[in-house]
Structure formats: structure tokens, C-alpha cells
Amino acid sequence: MSASSVELDVLTAKDFASDQEVRWCPGCGDYSILAQIKKVLPTLGIPKEKYVFVSGIGCSSRFPYYVETYGIHGVHGRACAIATGVKLANPELSVWVATGDGDALSIGGNHFVHMLRKNIGLKVLMFNNRIYGLTKGQYSPTTELGKRTKSTPWGSVDRPFNALSVAIGAEATFVARALDSDPKQLCEVLERAARHEGTAFVEIYQNCVVFNDGAFEYSHKSQRADNTLYLEHGKPMIFGKEREKGIRLIGTHPEVVTVGKGGVAMDDLLVHDERAAEPTLAYLLSRMRHPEFPEPVGVFRCAEEKSYERRVYEQVEEAKKRLGEGDLAGLLQSGEAWEIT
């Protein structure tokens, strides 16, 4: 980079490839996510040295080793808290969290909700495979009720979390869902997340080929059109192979309708508004689950709200304005002092 120009070196996905051998199982959905990240990072206009990837423990949490940026592979559940410290120490950094359904919603649940509430400027990618992969196949907080896993041979008796509902309930300002099986859409969501001020939470449906293969099969290419709903701000909610189906609101309940049938017109469909002042619509969308509904993907909510770090540093500036730049000698002498001669 020349000193006189602010132009950045042109980075490519290759620049973000680390020398570490990737150790995920062949066919794991994590590969797709890694590939899209490496594609998106060079396009954001951020110099490589300003990226920091932070993770906890789990298959997803190996992520930082595989991108050639600064990174911390933390301990189980603590990624959001560690990343908070990084961001507060230096808000100039672009700080990303790679976490999983167990890491973020179980052992790290407390950090997860408080990070969202505070709106700390972190990009949080939660790889949801609805299972514990690294510990070899126990059920997770997003595993469906009744599911047989290694630790639930008679079926799970736990009611699962709906990750997006949790995030919205925790005051998240950016909430999105993406699919490991749809790289293009994943890229778009990652880009949107990267540009959001405050916490950007992205749930990524990720296939664990070894312990929970096909968990999201309904969203794979051949069935995707009928089972997912691609959200677009300001556009009516339409889906289906022929783009013939839509979502209508009856009272406070969504309903699947076919446009042109039973007197349903285009105008009757629900229109997406990711910037609504209240998160009611985003919450309603987060409750739509397969097979009763197509599962929405894309940006559910993107609200403008000052980030936590901005508030923190504004206060530092305010303190300096009011009290003056800190003077150590003055501070030590403050309070009632007396002389002994």
C-alpha cells in the first residue's frame, strides 16, 4: 500500500487461506461456509490485518485456524465474551464470531443474549447443525423433541430453542438465516451482516454429515423452492416452484395461500419489513417452521441502533471534554491531601 493513497491492496479469497490443514469431515457443511467467508472478506474494503475471528469450542470453532487473519480459539461458550473484549479494546477491528448451536445457546447462552442486548459490533455466525459434533453425537439445544441421539436413545425430551426467536427476544438488531447449501444467498447475508453496526447474528443451517445428516434436507436445492421463503425487504412474501404461493396474515397468525385461488390477490400477501421499529414481524417469521410453513431465509431484522462500543467511546470522549485529558499526578493528589514536612 503506498503511503499517499488510501487504496487497498486488492485481496482475493486466497489471501485469507491459512496454511492449516482443514480437519472437518469430508462433506461437512462447514466447508461451504468457509469458502463463502473467504469470498466475502476481500470484498468488504477492510485490510486483512483488521479482521479477528473468535470462536469457542466445537466443530465450528476450528474456524479461526482456517482463515489467515488474527484469531482466538477460546474455551467452550465464551467466544461472544472474548470477542466483546477485542472489539471494546479496538473498535476499528472487524470482529467475527464463529460458534455453534451448543457453544452459543447452551454453555454460552448467557454471553450470547447479553451481547445481543448490548448490541456490540460483532458478526456472529452460528453454525446450526442441531447436534454436538465434536463430542460425537449428543443432542443440542436446537435438536428436535423426540430425536434419537447418542445421549437420547429413547428420544430427546428437551424442547428445543428456536435460535432466531431467542436472538429477537434478546433485543438483537440484526437477525438473519442462511443455508450452507445455498452459497449465493449465504454470501449476500454475510455481506449484509458485515456492514451492520451493532451485533449481526446469522444462523446458518449446516449439515453434519456424520451425526445428523440431512437435518435440513428440506431446504436443499431440489426441495428448496417449496420449503423456504426468501425474504426481501419491501417485497410480498412469495415462494414455491412456480412462485405461486404466499404468506398472508390472519389476525396474528400467518397462513400459506395460493395466489389467485380462493380470491387471494398479490395485495393480500404480507410484505416484508426488516426495518420495522418493533421486532414483532421478525419474531412471527422466526416462528414459521417446516413442514407447516416454508422456513424464511435472509434478513429478518435490520434495525438501526447505536453500537455498544460507540456508546462506550462517546462516554470516554465526554469525560475528557468535561474533566480534561487524564492527568495522573492530579489524580493521585485528588481527595483530601496533607503535607508532612
Place this chain on the structure above:
Amino acid sequence: MVTKTQAVAQPIPIQEMETVTIRFAGDSGDGMQLAGTQFSNASAIFGNDVSTFPDFPAEIRAPAGTLFGVSGYQINFSARDISTPGDRLDALVAMNPAALKTNLQDLVKGGILIINSDAFTDANLKKAHYENDPLEGEELDGYQLFKIPITKLTLEAVKDTGLTNKQAERCKNLFALGVVCWLFDRPLDPPLNWIHQKFGKTPAVDQANTLALKAGYAYGDIVEIFPVRYKVQKASLPPGTYRRLTGNEALSLGLVAAARRAGLKLFYGSYPITPASEVLQELSRHKNFDVITFQAEDEIAAISAVIGASFAGCLSATGTSGPGLDLKQEAIGLAVMTELPMVIINVQRGGPSTGLPTKTEQSDLLEAVCGRHGECPLPVLAALSPADCFGMVFEAARIAIKYMTPVVLLSDGYIANGAEPWRIPGMDELPGLHPTFASAGTTGDGFQPYARDENLARPWALPGTPGLEHRVGGLEKKDISGAVCYEPENHQLMTELRQKKVEGIAKDIPLQEVHGPARGKLLVLGWGGTAGAIQSACEAAQAKGHDVAWATMRYLNPFPRNLGDVLKSYKKILIPELNAGQLLTLVRARYLVDAEGLNKMQGRPFLIREIGDRIEQILRGVSS
């Protein structure tokens, strides 16, 4: 009590005393902490050496009048150097029957007992489990009893300020303070200034408190119930500018000072916990010093954020107490593995579990040294007194930065809340701390995050530095490159390197100081907050001609390099601790010396005589 009577022109004679210990005791809502703080301030500003011991219940507002709701503040002020808040009370102010009942046993026979007689109602007597009014019986014979209707006199004094009765009554602590200030000839200016500062915005309250204080002072003068007044001359402390400092204040200032001298932002991540919360509160006031305070959602988040902030280049610190340290241990292991600098303050309290939140103990030493899974060494330091916290937290920061390691600093509830005069250091007395950050230019081709310098410290490479992109984490690291590595020999090597790095700090810390004969019959060895009581007990024994030396330790891991030789120079070693023998265990294991413990676990500091008595016994050849 060392006294000498002096005839003066005043109607009431003044008697000189070298050292006085006084305690204000009352309901937790009676403002005793405030009265005590103001009295110790006035004494310190007057020029005495001062040591204080606040003692309050765990309940925020325990039911009025109950025994468990009594709050006390003890002040020892002296014309000479003192190191403890004093064993026995020369004077006790008891604002109600419960305070009398729970504190009388500490008052010396013949001591001054000031009572708020208005509070000795049937209801209050019952709550304090008195069957008969002690003011009527013989129980208090043998003390100089002064019954003063403090509530009534306070109400009378402030009646024109327009305060409600309830508000007015709250000024009675200042009336009591006024009486005591008169009795011990303290200047009124320091408390008056404080009142104006605190209540200036509400003139009625300002005026009422001022009137109550002055009325108390005048009461002593006019009513002539006291046969003598007392005077404690100024102490001859080293010249300089002084202020009064609690341990927690000293920690806060020390952290700011260290960050400034290192040229770094200070990041303090913490979760509120007694008795460490004041550090978070105090630091949050100093944002203009580039102090970022982060009140985390829990103890684990606090240390985790500190790890992140350290990685990104702040001087980072967290503060907690025992239960919080338990929760932080896994993350501290990560800090050891990633070799990032940070200061972890543990203000110890009585444990285990919730234990005694507001009471002191020294029972986390082993936890600090050995409390994590795996081989997980880190330096452990301790402060000896409230003011010593300043220097020791600064030292902890120095070691953390120089050796790229988390450092645990142990304080305790007694040090945290106690106060003493502190000579304010000049800027030239504070050493510069010099963090060196790696840069692409200095590392040549391919950055090696686990290459080490002569101190075995790895480089600190900040995100944002081009060319130094690297990953740290909890998995074992390959020597030099820092890549994840499970090779058996490498794990052995890295385990030993981490150990050696911490051991190597021994060459960079002062030798253990010993006071008294360099070899002889008995060494009294202590650490942390018991230092004052040990010093006082040993100096008294030495003054009697006993063959005893004493040493109080600030460095607990690694130990000072001369410690083994010191221990071998004495026939007997006594280790008084507020725990069941933790330093004792470490010292015996490390040096194979037959030391013996003196162990107190009552949530209270040692009395000087408890240590003094044991010294006498040992020297008389009595085995423990």
C-alpha cells in the same frame, strides 16, 4: 495506654496519649461507617498515623436494633508508626443496646463508653436480648460511662432546618462524631468540608449535618461531663504529601497509574461482588484516562473480555472475590495457554461458597497458585496493607507485561475496606512500563507467535498490525510457531517452558526482607494482610529482648530466591495465617522445613496479642 497528664489553663485538663483505638458502633442504618471515615480523615489530616477496620453486616439494611445488624468502624490513631487498627478499644461509641452488647467485650477496663441513652428503649433492649437495662445495673461498672441523649440533642440542634423528624434523626451520627472530635481534640474542618461537598446541593441537609456536628462538639465543652480531654500528637511520618487510601481505592489508582506509565488503554472487566466492587466503581469514574470499564454479565464474561482486550493491546485487568475466582479459573487457563498479559485481582473473603461475604480471610492462596486443571503456573502476588495495594497492582502489571502472563494479585476484605495514610509518590518514582509490540519489520519472514525472548516471554502482536496475522487458543501450541500441536515431546517442552518462564520471574523480584536477627531462634513468616499484626507483635517481642525475626511476603509464586536460605537460618518458624495453613503447606512442600502454623478462621484479622502470645509460648519452649 501510654499517658501523661499535663496541667493546662483550660477548665478541663488535657491528657496526652500516644495511641488511641476507638470504635463507632450502631445500626447499619446509623451512619457509623461515615462517622468512622470522617474521624479517621480528621486524624490523618491532623498528622497522626492511622489504621482503620470497618466491620459491617452482610445484610444491606438488617432490621433495626438487632444484634446481627450492628455495623462498626474502628480507628487506631497514633503519634507513632502503627500497622494495625488496634487490638482493644480505648473508647467505644454505642448507638443502641445491640451495639453495646456486641462490642463491649473489646473495650479495655476503664475505657471510655459513650452511649446514646435515647436508644435504650424497652423494644431495643429486647431486640438486643437484654433482660435488664445495662445502663441501670452494675454490668458497666469499671468503664467510664457517659450516657448522652444523642437523638434528642440532635433533634433539638437541627429543629430550625425544616427537616422532618426522620431526616433530622439521621444526623445523630454527626452529633456523636462531634462529641468524639471534642474529646480527642480533633479539628472539625475536615468533616465540615466533607459535609459541604456532599450535601452542598441540598442546603437544609447541609445545614442540619453541620449543626449536629457542631452541637456535638459544643456539648463536650459546655456540659462538662467529661473530666479530661485527650490529645494524640502528630506522628513523625516521612515527609511528603499524604492522602488517606483504602485498599480498593489504591488498587484502582494503581491500575490507572500502570496503564499510563505503559502508555496503554486500561480495560477493566468485572462483575459486582463483595468486597471487590469498589474497584469497578472507582475506575468507572476515570474514563478521561482512557479507562474502559466493562460490567460483564457474569464473572466468566468479565475474564473472557479481559482476555480479548489483552489480545487487542490493552492493559487488561479484572477484579473479583473467591466465588468469582472459582468461576474464572477455566478462562485463566486459557490466558496461561495463550500467554497474554493481564492482572487478576482477588479480594479474598471468608469461604467456602458464599461464606462470609463481608468478612476477611486469606484462604484463596492455594487456589491462586494451584487452582486450575493441568499444569497451569502463573505469578501470584499479595498486598500487605491498604496503601501497599497501589504499588503491588502496579508491580503485577509490570510482571504481566514483561513476561506475557496473567498475574494474580491477592488482597482481602480487611485491606480492601481498611484505610491508612499513603504518601503520594512523585511521577519520577513510578517506573515506566515498556510493552513492546511485534511488528512485521522486526520479525522477518513468517511471524512466530511462540518464539521467546530472554525472559521466555512470547511477542505481543496486535490485531491491526499487517503481516502478523496469527491465531492463539486453548489447544496446545507448537513451540515457536504456535500451530496446534499434539506431539508428546512438544507438550512436555511447552509445559516446562511455561513453568520456567514463571520461575524465572524470581530473578526479577526483590529478595525477601527479614527484620531482626539474620539467624536465631524464631522467624515469624506471613503474607498479605496479616503483615501489620505480625510486625506489631514481633516489634513488641523484640523490644522485650526476645530472639525473634519476622518477614512478610508479597511474592508467593515464584518465591523470592533467598527464601530457602532465610528459612534455614532459624530454629523455629511460625506462620500465622487467616486460613488452615496454606502458605505453611507451600513452604513445607517446597523447602522441607518444619514450620508451624497459627491459624485463625473467624472472618476477622489477627489481634496483635494473639500472635504475641504464641511467640512467647514458642520461646518458652512450649510446643504447639
